[in-house]
Amino acid sequence: MSHPYYPTTLDIPNYVPNQRSTLQLLVTAGVMMTCLMAACITTGTTFSKKTTSVSRFTWFCVSGILHLGFESYWLWHRHTLAGQSDLLAELWKEYAHGDSxxxxxxxxxxxxxVMTVFVWGPLCILTGWFILRGSNKQYFFQLVASLCHIFSCSLYFLMDLPQAVHCDPSPIYFYIYFIAFNSPWIIVPLMLVYQSYQHIDEAFKTKTKIQ
Incomplete structure (x- = not known):
């Protein structure tokens, strides 16, 4: 059966078109993300006496839940995804316009x-927990998790750039779906790596002065 993805010669067995419109899927995804972020912010605020940063806690929790939930769904259903019509499958098929x-x-x-689901996901949740508890371990785990994100997301881009043969040539799919939807996992981690370095460096300086 023919499909709307690129390259057009790509073989996608048992493909079934989405029943929901693009607008419906994007609005649904937006509402789900908003609710998820609100829940994380509420949790971080509730424990504000110990939480070092609600924004960082929210970032790692949202990332971890996406890795363990949304991306885990793809991992388990990747062979049958094209023929499914449930919400998560259709969200993946919509995103596939940006990466078939x-x-x-x-x-x-x-x-x-596999690395994202089994390593990065749990690592993000663990980092979020340390931030929530105000633990001194948070900056080490934040550094490791952020470097993992930079590595995997950079490799993800390099695997398909500069030709981007698996992306619909429409600028919307390339610049929004492929670039904008993924770039936060490079931009934010870069800032967190710098912050982690500052805190770890300061800790070493303080320890040296004490000694």
Whole structure:
């Protein structure tokens, strides 16, 4: 059966078009993300006496839940995703306009997603927990988790750039779906790496002075 993805020669067995419109899917995704962020912010605010940063706690919790939930769904359903019509499947099929590798079970992409689900996801949740508790360990785990995000997201981009043959040529799909939806996991981690370095460096300086 023909499909709307690129390259047009890509084989997508048992493909079934989405029943929900693009607008419906984007609005639904927006509402879900808003509710998730609100829940994380509320949790961080509730424990504000110990939480070092509600914004950082929210970032790592949202990232962890997306890795363990949304991306885990793709991992378990990648072979049948194209023929499914449930909400999460249709969200993935909509995103696949920006990267059709998600409908072809690409092996390199699979490797990245396995690391994301089984390592990055739990690491984000653990980092969020340390931030919530105001633990001194938070900056070490924040550094590690942020470097993991920078590594995986950079590799993700490099795997398909500069040709972007798996992306619909429409600027909306390239610049919004492929670039904008993924770039936060490079931009924010870069800032967090710098912050972690400052805190760890300061801790070493303080320890040296004491000694």
């Amino acid at each position: 590798r998600y409908l072809s079970a690409d092996e390199l992409l699979l490797t990245l997603e």
